[in-house]
Amino acid sequence: MDKNEMSLKWLVTGALFSSIGMSFVWPLTSVYLHNRLGVSLTWIGVVLLFNSLASVLGSYLGGYLYDRQNPYHLLVGGVTASTITLLILVFFHGWPAFGIILFFNGIASGWNLAVVNSIGTSIKEKDSRYVFNMLYFVQNLGIVIGTSLVGFIYSISVTLLFVVASTLFVIFLATVIIKYKPAANKNRKRVSDTEKTAWRSxxxxxxxxxxxxxxxxxxxxxxxxxxxxxxxxxxxxxxxxxxxxxxxxxxxxxxxxxxxxxxxxxxxxxxxxxxxxxxxxxxxxxxxxxxxxxxxxxxxxxxxxxxxxxxxxxxxxxxxxxxxxxxxxxxxxxxxxxxxxxxxxxxxxxxxxxxxxxxxxxxxxxxxxxxxxxxxxxxxxxxxxxxxxxxxxxxxxxx
The missing domain is CATH 1.20.1250.20 (MFS general substrate transporter like domains)
Known part of the structure; x- marks a missing residue:
């Protein structure tokens, strides 16, 4: 494998940490807001709707900017934003702070997912079908691991839940900073910024x-x-x-x-x-x-x-x-x-x-x-x- 090419091993490792971390947040949203904070089901529906819309926005922006900016910097920024939102939740997880923070977390999550998948298109060591199958595999493996632990940790402390999620994203961020640099350069050597900006659908x-x-x-x-x-x-x-x-x-x-x-x-x-x-x-x-x-x-x-x-x-x-x-x-x-x-x-x-x-x-x-x-x-x-x-x-x- 070309040493200047992004490694699939590290791409899926990062995706796994991200998936486990997010699996500590989304499964408990409705239960936590309704049972612990007494939020109505209507407001919970609004929170989930805006979280999904935020993910739409983040996915579009992340993919759009991938073609024009340094993918490495985009992912470092996105994972940093996700980590910050989770760290804020450690200290501020009441209502309405939880719902507001979840919106910004949705933008960052959609952004990261789009950039990770886009980086997957640049990997040559394996067939693209294998690359996306592996990304899908680890994202679901992360859900298996995360959802199997979330109930147990939630019963101990909701704060601990966000501490664990934040820690996983800190690991994800460290992995990105250390191992994802090749994701930036390979693509940009072959297609100039002018060509990317000038391209039209x-x-x-x-x-x-x-x-x-x-x-x-x-x-x-x-x-x-x-x-x-x-x-x-x-x-x-x-x-x-x-x-x-x-x-x-x-x-x-x-x-x-x-x-x-x-x-x-x-x-x-x-x-x-x-x-x-x-x-x-x-x-x-x-x-x-x-x-x-x-x-x-x-x-x-x-x-x-x-x-x-x-x-x-x-x-x-x-x-x-x-x-x-x-x-x-x-x-x-x-x-x-x-x-x-x-x-x-x-x-x-x-x-x-x-x-x-x-x-x-x-x-x-x-x-x-x-x-x-x-x-x-x-x-x-x-x-x-x-x-x-x-x-x-x-x-x-x-x-």
Missing amino acids: SQLPRANAIILTTFFMSLFIIWIMYQQWVSNLSVYMTSLGIPLRNYSFLWTINAGLIVVSQIIINWLARYHENLILQVFFGFTMLAASFFILIFARTYPIFVLAMVTLTIGEATAFPTIPALVNTLTPIEAKGRYQGLIQSWASAGRALGPLFGGLVIEMTSFPVLFIIATIAVLLVLVTTIGLWQALHGELKAYQRG
């Missing part, structure tokens, strides 16, 4: 632009539907007499299965290279998971739906960034990796509101029917446009 081939837009809209719609699992399914399951702990265990299954499936997917990647087929398969499984939910009344059926959902997300979600990397030029890789995160975050922001409105006006089964149809439409549209345009697509070298 109109220069992208029409077929590439259409397929990229299709991917972004697909992620937006799918994440709106995916959020029903996160925000509304717990209410539905408990209404059926299923204990809340059983709902929580579904996410243990989800995280663990993602870790296992990424190992299998990386093994299969040695034998086939058709990325778009992975996306099609992933979308099919996501649609199937919502179809199963229409008829779910007992816990084993919910487990089946979760397993199906997890296979779908583990197959599709890390593959889309790899495809976007292939379809975008060096001058704009950061911008489009940032847009992936922005559209996904926008879907996550609107998902709970959309689901709540549908449930209030109709019912849970109707929501699942709408979700099934929506994801199937995404699948059919993506297949149709890919079949029509794949011959015109231009593939670019990695960053």
Whole structure:
């Protein structure tokens, strides 16, 4: 490996520390604000909405600036900002300080995720699919580790929780400062600042632009539907007499299965290279998971739906960034990796509101029917446009 090239080992190590650190914050937001601070569910919804919107903003800015500024400095700045917000939470975690700080933390988190993914486009030691699979793998491994510890530490002290999260981000920051310097120079040697600044999206081939837009809209719609699992399914399951702990265990299954499936997917990647087929398969499984939910009344059926959902997300979600990397030029890789995160975050922001409105006006089964149809439409549209345009697509070298 070129000593001047960013090492995948250190990129995923940093992503792991970041994922574990953030897993100490987001799972407890609703419980902490409502049970400890007495904040209404309405205000909690507002806090979560603005946190997601902040992530959209951070993702876009981080990706956009990656193409124009020194990536190393961008990530040092972003991780420093995340660390500062967590350190502030150690001392000020009352209301409304918690909600305000969470907004700025959302900007920094979105920024960091976009920059880390953009740096992933410049790594040559491994195939881009492997790079994004590994990033997805460690981010979910971090969630497994973080969420398994958060309840225990929270029961001791919420302050300790933020101390641990801050410590992990200090380690992440030290890793970035020491090991991420090659991320800056390799890209910038090959494309001048003038070229990056002068590049316009109109220069992208029409077929590439259409397929990229299709991917972004697909992620937006799918994440709106995916959020029903996160925000509304717990209410539905408990209404059926299923204990809340059983709902929580579904996410243990989800995280663990993602870790296992990424190992299998990386093994299969040695034998086939058709990325778009992975996306099609992933979308099919996501649609199937919502179809199963229409008829779910007992816990084993919910487990089946979760397993199906997890296979779908583990197959599709890390593959889309790899495809976007292939379809975008060096001058704009950061911008489009940032847009992936922005559209996904926008879907996550609107998902709970959309689901709540549908449930209030109709019912849970109707929501699942709408979700099934929506994801199937995404699948059919993506297949149709890919079949029509794949011959015109231009593939670019990695960053």
